[in-house]
Amino acid sequence: MQRILKERDRLLRRAVQAAGLSGTATTLACLLVPAGINTETRIGAGLLLLILAAGQFLLGNTGALRWAFVTVLSGISIILLVGFTSHPGHPLNLIEESVIGMVSTAPVCVVAAMLLTSVRRLLLLLSFFALTVTSVAVATVGAPDRTVLLALTAAMWLSFTLASWWIAQSVPRVMHRIAAIGRAHRAERHASELEARRRQDARLLHDTVLATLTLLAHSGVGVSPIALQKQAGDDARLLRQLRLGGLPTPRSSGVYSLESATVLTLGDTLDTVRQRFERLGLTVNWHGSGQVQLHSNVLDSFLLALSECLENVRRHSGVDHADVTITDDDTTVRAMVTDTGVGFDLGQVGSERLGVAESVIARLRDVGGNARLFSSIGAGTTVVLEVPK
Numbered sequence: 001m002q003r004i005l006k007e008r009d010r011l012l013r014r015a016v017q018a019a020g021l022s023g024t025a026t027t028l029a030c031l032l033v034p035a036g037i038n039t040e041t042r043i044g045a046g047l048l049l050l051i052l053a054a055g056q057f058l059l060g061n062t063g064a065l066r067w068a069f070v071t072v073l074s075g076i077s078i079i080l081l082v083g084f085t086s087h088p089g090h091p092l093n094l095i096e097e098s099v100i101g102m103v104s105t106a107p108v109c110v111v112a113a114m115l116l117t118s119v120r121r122l123l124l125l126l127s128f129f130a131l132t133v134t135s136v137a138v139a140t141v142g143a144p145d146r147t148v149l150l151a152l153t154a155a156m157w158l159s160f161t162l163a164s165w166w167i168a169q170s171v172p173r174v175m176h177r178i179a180a181i182g183r184a185h186r187a188e189r190h191a192s193e194l195e196a197r198r199r200q201d202a203r204l205l206h207d208t209v210l211a212t213l214t215l216l217a218h219s220g221v222g223v224s225p226i227a228l229q230k231q232a233g234d235d236a237r238l239l240r241q242l243r244l245g246g247l248p249t250p251r252s253s254g255v256y257s258l259e260s261a262t263v264l265t266l267g268d269t270l271d272t273v274r275q276r277f278e279r280l281g282l283t284v285n286w287h288g289s290g291q292v293q294l295h296s297n298v299l300d301s302f303l304l305a306l307s308e309c310l311e312n313v314r315r316h317s318g319v320d321h322a323d324v325t326i327t328d329d330d331t332t333v334r335a336m337v338t339d340t341g342v343g344f345d346l347g348q349v350g351s352e353r354l355g356v357a358e359s360v361i362a363r364l365r366d367v368g369g370n371a372r373l374f375s376s377i378g379a380g381t382t383v384v385l386e387v388p389k
Contacts, residue, residue: 008171009063012113012164019160020071023106024053030102036095040050045099047080048349054108057112065273068111075108076135083139090142101149104136105156112157129157167216209235231283270326273307288326294333294389300366301386302333308359309337309383313354317341333387340380346373360385368389 028049031042056068079100086096109132116123136153137243140146212235274284294302308326313322319341327334361371369387 006170007175007281008168009117011167011171012116013060013063015164016110016113017056019054020107020110021053023102023110024049024056027102027169030095030098033095036093037082037086037099040079044081045078045087048074048081049107052103052232056107056110057224059111063114065114065121065123068124069115072108075103076131078103079132079135079139096175096357097140097143097145100136101152104149104153106160106251108132109153109157109160112161113167116161116165116168125161132157142348146320147190178302181326194210223352243293270303270324271308276307277314278316281320282310283321283375284310285321285323287323288327294387298367298369299358301363301369302335304384305360305371306335306337306344309385312356313337313341313381316344328351328389331389333389335385337383337385339382341350343375343377343379343381346375356383 028046031037031049037045037284052071052074055067057072058064059067059071082096082099082103083092086092094250108128111128112125115121115128132149133153136149137146140149143149213233270286274286277284310322310324313319316319317339319339322337322339325338327336327337356371356373363373364385364387367387369385371386372384374383375381
C-alpha cells in the first residue's frame, strides 16, 4: 500500500510540474506583448513569475507544502500588481485582463493536485481558492470582463481539482489490479511447476522402479539375473538420493545421473536436505561444521534420521523454521535439531507411535549411534543425534 501511495503522489507532482510550468510560460508570453503593460509593472510581474515558476518546479520535485504557498502567493501578487499598477485610473485593457486570467488559472490552480490527500490539505485548498478568487475580484473592479474572469477562475480550479481527484483515485485501483494480475501469474506458474514436477516424478517412477517391478512380476523373463540385479541396485541408489533431497536429471530413458555414495561428504548432503525442506516450506538454519566424511551406511542413517526430525518440525511444531547445529570430535558426529514450536509432553507419547522410536532412535542405534529427545508443552523441541565416525 505504501508503494501505491508513493506512485500516486509522484504522478500528482509530475502533473503539477508539467501543467504549472506550461501555464507560466503562456503567461510570460502574454506579459511580454508590447504596449500592453507598462515597463515597471512588467518587470515586477516578470520577477514574481520567475518565483512562481520556481515554486511550481520545487513543488513537483519535493511535494513540500511550503512551495504550494510560494506558488499561490506569488500568483496573487502578480494579479494585484497588474490590476492596480499597470494603468492606474484606467479600465483594464485586453492584455492586462489576459495576464490576470492566465495567472489565476493554470499557474496557480495546479496546487490543487497536491492538496487532495487529507482533510487538512482540503481545507488549505479551499483557502487558496478563496484567496485567488478574491484577488481577481478586487483587481478587476470596473473591468468589462470581470464576470468572465471570475467564472474562468472558478471553472479552472474546479476542473483541475476534479482531474487530480480522478488521478488520485485511479492510481490505487490500477496498482491493485496490477498486483492481482501478478498474484494470478505467480499462482499459475506455481501450478505449472507442480504439474511439471508431478509429470517428471511419474516419468522417473515409470522408467526405474516400475520397470524393475514389472520384470520381477514376470520372473525376469528375457533378462539375465546379473542385469536384473544391477538394475535393482541402480533403483536403490536412485531412491536413496531422492530420500536425501537430491533431484536426479535424466540422461536418457531409464538412465539418471546418480552420485556415488562413497564420495559424499556430510556438507554436500546437508545442502540437499536443506534444499528439500525449503521446497516444502521449512527454513532450516545450519550452524557448525559440515565437511565431515562418514561411511555410506552411517551417512544414510544419520541423514534419514535428521530428515525425519525436520519432517516432524514441519508437520507438528507450528513454526516454519528450525535450527540444526552440527558438531564433531575424534569419534562422533552430532546434530542438534531445535525448534521453538508448540512442543509436547514426552510422557503422553504412546508406544504405538513409531516415528521417532523407529525412524530416528532405532535407525541410529543400528549403526552404533544414539538419539535423545527433549521437549515440553509450549517450549519447543530439541533432538540430539549422534553417530560414530
